[in-house]
Amino acid sequence: EKYTKEKEEIEKYGELKFDDIKIMANISVPQEIEVAKKKGADGIGLFRTEFLFVGRDNPPSEEEQYLVYKKALETFYPEEVVIRLLDIGGDKKIEYLAVDNEENPFLGLRGIRLLLKHKEILKTQLRALLRASAHGNLSVLVPMVTLPEDIEKLLEIIQETKEELLAEGKEIGSFKLGIMVEVPSVIWLIEKIAPYIDFVSIGTNDLTQYIFAADRNNPSVAKYYQDEHEVIFEIIATIAEKAKKFNLPVGVCGELAGKLGATEKLSQLGVTKLSVSPFKVPFIKRKIYEIQTGQERTYKG
Numbered sequence: 001e002k003y004t005k006e007k008e009e010i011e012k013y014g015e016l017k018f019d020d021i022k023i024m025a026n027i028s029v030p031q032e033i034e035v036a037k038k039k040g041a042d043g044i045g046l047f048r049t050e051f052l053f054v055g056r057d058n059p060p061s062e063e064e065q066y067l068v069y070k071k072a073l074e075t076f077y078p079e080e081v082v083i084r085l086l087d088i089g090g091d092k093k094i095e096y097l098a099v100d101n102e103e104n105p106f107l108g109l110r111g112i113r114l115l116l117k118h119k120e121i122l123k124t125q126l127r128a129l130l131r132a133s134a135h136g137n138l139s140v141l142v143p144m145v146t147l148p149e150d151i152e153k154l155l156e157i158i159q160e161t162k163e164e165l166l167a168e169g170k171e172i173g174s175f176k177l178g179i180m181v182e183v184p185s186v187i188w189l190i191e192k193i194a195p196y197i198d199f200v201s202i203g204t205n206d207l208t209q210y211i212f213a214a215d216r217n218n219p220s221v222a223k224y225y226q227d228e229h230e231v232i233f234e235i236i237a238t239i240a241e242k243a244k245k246f247n248l249p250v251g252v253c254g255e256l257a258g259k260l261g262a263t264e265k266l267s268q269l270g271v272t273k274l275s276v277s278p279f280k281v282p283f284i285k286r287k288i289y290e291i292q293t294g295q296e297r298t299y300k301g
């Protein structure tokens with residue numbers, strides 16, 4: 001019973017809002033839109049669209065995607081909804097998007113690399129996003145960006161897609177564009193990529209895997225996979241410092257964002273968005289409240 005009361009008390013923290021940091025939700029399936037809203041998320045910080053594409057024989061149509069994205073945008077309006085372009089490859093596979101057998105899938109055709117090779121899938125998703133953007137505050141996030149040319153090519157395709165929609169007389173809005181910082185090369189290329197984008201989101205899951213050369217799913221090397229290592233915080237500090245020069249907001253959307261032991265450090269480093277599992281939103285908000293008020297709010301039943 002004490003447990004239930006404590007839980008109820010924590011849930012109340014979901015309603016809090018902070019001026020300098022947003023606690024947003026990571027979601028994967030449309031049903032989580034409502035869950036995230038109920039938990040008090042200040043928007044969606046990462047919509048992993050892979051789950052709309054897996055477990056079926058063909059990709060979702062433009063209309064099907066449009067309706068899901070629109071729902072998320074309308075539910076959270078005027079708050080931001082960050083929808084990530086399809087991040088297939090690595091350990092996430094779909095049959096109708098066949099990739100030649102790869103010896104090292106995590107170092108292979110993944111995320112934007114794969115999308116640039118399957119332009120029809122990319123364009124369908126962009127069409128749905130551009131149309132949905134008329135219904136809310138949309139940001140589009142690009143996974144696995146490695147080089148500036150990934151974004152240069154994507155921007156050309158976005159432009160082409162916009163022109164096609166306008167020529168068809170379709171209603172479109174606009175979105176902000178951001179990249180996942182999850183491939184180490186980006187730490188040194190961020191200045192070259194910055195002019196093309198509006199924000200960055202640090203994906204500590206893949207970043208940790210690539211920095212420590214330890215497969216995120218392989219228990220045999222789990223001891224090398226240290227997402228709370230000083231090295232990771234130093235990288236986040238570097239990215240935050242560089243991003244500041246370009247006025248790019250910095251978020252964290254990997255598992256690290258939902259770890260209570262990391263919250264204070266991340267906020268001190270200038271991270272202004274933490275995106276976490278919906279159920280963690282009230283816990284992280286309580287932690288921020290404690291940090292900001294200097295009050296320890298443990299439940300005293």
Ligand code: PEP
Nearest residue numbers: 182203204205206253254
């Ligand atoms: C990440 O890599 O940290 C991330 C948030 O993306 P995913 O876990 O979907 O690869």
Ligand code: MG
Nearest residue numbers: 182203205206
């Ligand atoms: Mg990732």
